[in-house]
Structure formats: C-alpha cells, structure tokens
Amino acid sequence: MFVDEVDIHVAAGHGGAGALSFRREKFVPRGGPDGGNGGPGGSVYLIANPNLNTLLNFRFQKQFEAGRGGHGEGSNRTGRKGSDVELQVPVGTVVYERAGEDVVQLFDLTEGGQRVIIAKGGIxxxxxxxxxxxxxxxxxxxxxxxxxEEKDLRLHLKLLADVGLVGFPNAGKSTLIARISAARPKIASYPFTTLTPNLGVVGLSGDRSFVVADVPGLIEGAHEGHGLGHRFLSHLERTKVLVHLVDVSSTSGRDTVSDFEIIARELALFPGRDASGERLVEKRLLAAANKIDALDDPARLASLATHLQARGITLYPISAATGEGVDQLLEAIWKQVAAGRERDTAPAAMAPHDAGLPRVSRHTGSISRSPRHTTGLP
Ligand SMILES: Nc1nc2c(ncn2[C@@H]2O[C@H](COP(=O)(O)OP(=O)(O)OP(=O)(O)O)[C@@H](O)[C@H]2O)c(=O)[nH]1
Ligand SMILES: [Mg+2]
Known part of the structure; x- marks a missing residue:
C-alpha cells in the first residue's frame, strides 16, 4: 500500500541523573565523593532508504521513543547511554515539524543512506x-x-522522478510506463485504474537513463477535489519534464483539443512548487497522442496537432500498445531531461535560461511561448 503522508511523534531519551555517593572502604572512615555522571539519553534518527517507496510502516506505529540514559552510580560509574531509535524512510521524504498551526520544514532526504538526527537525547x-x-x-x-527533545513531525513523501506522465484516466499512462520500463502497474479499460503513483526507470542507449512517474489520471475540476483530485500532483513537483498523454482514439468519445486544455488548466491550478520555486505549469512540456493504432478518425489527431502547433508544442503520435513512435518520444524526453539536469547543476549565475520550450500559462492554463522569466518591463 502506498502511503505518502503521516504524522508521527518522536521523543528522545532523557539523560540519566548524576549520583550522590561517597566512597566506603574498610579502614577509610570518610571516603571522598564518588557519584558518577548520568548517561546521555538516546536520540532519534531518520535514515533515507532507497529500497522503500512508501511510508506505510508509520501507518501503524506513530510514537517513537529512544531509551533514557542510565543513572550514575557510586564508585564513579557513569550511567549507560540510552538506546537510539533509527527510523527508515523512503528517499524523497520531506520532514516537517508541526508546532501548533505552524509547519516548518526540517529536512529533505533526497540521497539514499542520508541520516539525520531529529530528536536529540538529553545529556x-x-x-x-x-x-x-x-x-x-x-x-x-x-x-x-x-x-x-520531543517533536511532532509530518513526513511527506514526494517521489523523485525526472518525468511525470499526466492525462485523463484511460489515456494509457500506465500502458506507456509498462512499455518503456520494468514497472508493471495495473492496466485496464476503466478510468482510475491507477490509484497511487508508480515509478519506472527508463534506460536508453549509452548510459542514458531517467525515472518516470505515472500518477493517477486527472479530470476536470481536479483542483476542487474531483476524481482523485490534485492529491498526487505533489509527486510531480520535483520532475523536470511533464509528458501530457492524450487519447486520440474514439473510445473516450471526447474532443482531443478540449481534453488537452482541461488537463493543462488543472496543471495550471496546482499550487505546489519545487525547491527552486518552479510550478508544474512552468515545467518543460511534451505532448503525446496515444492509441494511434486505434485511430479511427484521423481528424482527431489532426485537430490536436494543429492546436498544439499554434502553441509551439511538438506532438508525438504514439501507440503505447504497439510501441509505434515510442522511441522518438523517448529521445525527445531525454533531450529535455538532460537540459533540465544541466540547468540544475549549472552555477546559479548562469542558471535559468529558457530552453525555448512552450509553457502553460500560470493563470489560464493556455499555452504560450513566453519565456519563463519575464521582467515585466515594456
Ligand atoms: N488500442 C490501444 N489501447 C491502448 C493503448 N494504450 C493504452 N490502451 C488501453 O487503454 C486502456 C487504459 O490504459 P491505462 O494504461 O490503464 O490508462 P491510464 O492512463 O493508466 O488510466 P488510469 O490509470 O485510469 O488513469 C487499457 O485498456 C489499455 O489497454 C494504445 O496505444 N492503443
Ligand atoms: Mg493507470
């Protein structure tokens, strides 16, 4: 089961008390003080484990307490150290502290093996x-x-993927991720087959590879909670590229252009941002017309192509089922992923340059070619 948000309580151990004691020895009537120090309390650590992909374990146990330090004893014996608690969380977990109404981010665990102390034992x-x-x-x-230390924490898993697949339910997102990676999500001809995100690793020739996330389908009004709502879009916040899949066969019975615009609008209405402040609507965007093997009315593809061309978006006709066109799409995705990685690793001063890709406008959800950082000057 996929769990991506949990609230837990962690408490580090108290330090042990120092002892009050005097030496008692035969023939030494008044020995000196020999009360030892208390041992430190145990601490609570979080460890990012690359083999985990859910916070499920925290569904059942939510309170974690490290051991208290032992009390000091006579003969200058120091108390033992309290036992630590190490909590394993998936890579991509963001850790927040809840203090009343305030929620403050403490850590973002993006590297496998990363280990942070979240509650320090008392001395x-x-x-x-x-x-x-x-x-x-x-x-x-x-x-x-x-x-x-004692803390109320919120753990929020935000998957780390380079590419996010978006589109209506049934567009074929899971079929595509199954074709291009080893992921095996459930595929079926009814909407909302995918209820939680799936990740797949795509390997291309050379040592080129990237991670794709398949999130549950969106529908009109997702920002108001319709369908599964916006809930899973936070998993796309850290992607570099979005691939918008549109079903061009007649099975959906809907219009391809309005399908595209409805989803574009929902993306535009998602408020989340990545660490650099970028919103989903500002990400590099590619469009794919899926199910061309079942294209019974070529006008459905043509009208979408014309619509996107006017907005400067390249449309890749594919069949996730037969594999037709998929290689070209992957190469195009790779170009954008590579450009995105380059931007992220470039020194800040040189960083944000516009890759010339169209972006969906923030407010209306319509597509424009305007650069990402406009100055607002005439
Ligand atoms: N003919 C044809 N059918 C396809 C193609 N891709 C997907 N399908 C079918 O479309 C239906 C939906 O596919 P899914 O991959 O489950 O769609 P999805 O976008 O993941 O749907 P949700 O998880 O519900 O959002 C299934 O019956 C697939 O077999 C394609 O390229 N051609
Ligand atoms: Mg699916």
Missing part, C-alpha cells in the same frame, strides 16, 4: 564527584539529567 547530569573542590571535599550536589 546526563553530573554526579557529586564532579563538584568536589579543595574547599568542599564532600559535596552533596548532583544534577538530574536533561530531558530529551
């Missing part, structure tokens, strides 16, 4: 042996341990 108290001075040889002072 142990000092035993009375630590307080002995030349004037006070029998101190009775000793400290309690300090409390460990």
């Amino acid at each position: 142990g108290g000092l035993g009375n042996a630590q307080f002995a001075t030349s004037t006070n040889r029998a101190p009775r002072r000793h400290q309690p341990g300090l409390p460990g």
Whole structure:
C-alpha cells in the first residue's frame, strides 16, 4: 500500500541523573565523593532508504521513543547511554515539524543512506564527584539529567522522478510506463485504474537513463477535489519534464483539443512548487497522442496537432500498445531531461535560461511561448 503522508511523534531519551555517593572502604572512615555522571539519553534518527517507496510502516506505529540514559552510580560509574531509535524512510521524504498551526520544514532526504538526527537525547547530569573542590571535599550536589527533545513531525513523501506522465484516466499512462520500463502497474479499460503513483526507470542507449512517474489520471475540476483530485500532483513537483498523454482514439468519445486544455488548466491550478520555486505549469512540456493504432478518425489527431502547433508544442503520435513512435518520444524526453539536469547543476549565475520550450500559462492554463522569466518591463 502506498502511503505518502503521516504524522508521527518522536521523543528522545532523557539523560540519566548524576549520583550522590561517597566512597566506603574498610579502614577509610570518610571516603571522598564518588557519584558518577548520568548517561546521555538516546536520540532519534531518520535514515533515507532507497529500497522503500512508501511510508506505510508509520501507518501503524506513530510514537517513537529512544531509551533514557542510565543513572550514575557510586564508585564513579557513569550511567549507560540510552538506546537510539533509527527510523527508515523512503528517499524523497520531506520532514516537517508541526508546532501548533505552524509547519516548518526540517529536512529533505533526497540521497539514499542520508541520516539525520531529529530528536536529540538529553545529556546526563553530573554526579557529586564532579563538584568536589579543595574547599568542599564532600559535596552533596548532583544534577538530574536533561530531558530529551520531543517533536511532532509530518513526513511527506514526494517521489523523485525526472518525468511525470499526466492525462485523463484511460489515456494509457500506465500502458506507456509498462512499455518503456520494468514497472508493471495495473492496466485496464476503466478510468482510475491507477490509484497511487508508480515509478519506472527508463534506460536508453549509452548510459542514458531517467525515472518516470505515472500518477493517477486527472479530470476536470481536479483542483476542487474531483476524481482523485490534485492529491498526487505533489509527486510531480520535483520532475523536470511533464509528458501530457492524450487519447486520440474514439473510445473516450471526447474532443482531443478540449481534453488537452482541461488537463493543462488543472496543471495550471496546482499550487505546489519545487525547491527552486518552479510550478508544474512552468515545467518543460511534451505532448503525446496515444492509441494511434486505434485511430479511427484521423481528424482527431489532426485537430490536436494543429492546436498544439499554434502553441509551439511538438506532438508525438504514439501507440503505447504497439510501441509505434515510442522511441522518438523517448529521445525527445531525454533531450529535455538532460537540459533540465544541466540547468540544475549549472552555477546559479548562469542558471535559468529558457530552453525555448512552450509553457502553460500560470493563470489560464493556455499555452504560450513566453519565456519563463519575464521582467515585466515594456
Ligand atoms: N488500442 C490501444 N489501447 C491502448 C493503448 N494504450 C493504452 N490502451 C488501453 O487503454 C486502456 C487504459 O490504459 P491505462 O494504461 O490503464 O490508462 P491510464 O492512463 O493508466 O488510466 P488510469 O490509470 O485510469 O488513469 C487499457 O485498456 C489499455 O489497454 C494504445 O496505444 N492503443
Ligand atoms: Mg493507470
């Protein structure tokens, strides 16, 4: 089961108390202070595990507590350290702290093996042996341990994919990801077959590869919660390229141009942004006309092609079922992925340049060729 958002509570261990103790030995009537220090409390860590792809484990257990530090003892024995807790989360997990109404991002775990401390164990108290001075040889002072940190956290998994497939339910998104990668999502002739995102790795000649995400289909009014709503679009926030799939066979009974525009509008209405502030609507966009093997009315393809051409968007006619046209589409996707990666790794000063790709306008959802960063000057 795919779970991408959970609220949990973590508590680090309290530090152990320092001891109050004096040495007692035969023939030594008044031994000195020998109370040891308390041990530190255990901490809570998060570890990004590349083999996980859901936060499901946190569905059942939501409270995590590290061990408390042992108390110090006589004979200058320090208390033992409390046991740590290590929580494994999928790569792509964003960690927020909830404090009342406020939600503050603490970490974004984007690298496999990344390990962060989210609640620090309290330090142990000092035993009375630590307080002995030349004037006070029998101190009775000793400290309690300090409390460990406690936090209410929200974990939000945002998949890390280069490419997102979008389109109406039944457009053939899952069929396409199954054809181009080893992913095996469920495929069926009814809408909303895909209920949670799927990831697939696409390998091209050379060592070129990228990750594709297939998200549940969108419908008109998704931004108002229709269908599965916008809920899964957050998984596309970190993609570099969107591929918009339109069914050009007559099975949907809808108009291809309005299909395209409805989805473009829903993308435009999604408010999420990636780390650089980019919205879905600003991403590189390619269009694919799917099911050309079942193209019973060529006008359906032609009208879409004309519509997109006017907006400067290249349309790739494909059949996810037979594979026709898919190689050309993949090469085009690769070009955009590579350009996106180059932009992300380029020094900031040189960074955002417009790749000349059309972008869907923020407000209306219509497509324009205007550059991404306009100055607003006449
Ligand atoms: N003829 C033909 N049928 C296709 C093609 N691609 C997909 N289909 C069929 O279209 C139907 C829907 O395909 P899916 O891949 O499940 O569509 P989806 O976009 O993932 O749909 P949701 O998960 O519901 O959003 C299935 O019956 C597929 O077999 C194609 O290229 N040609
Ligand atoms: Mg599907």
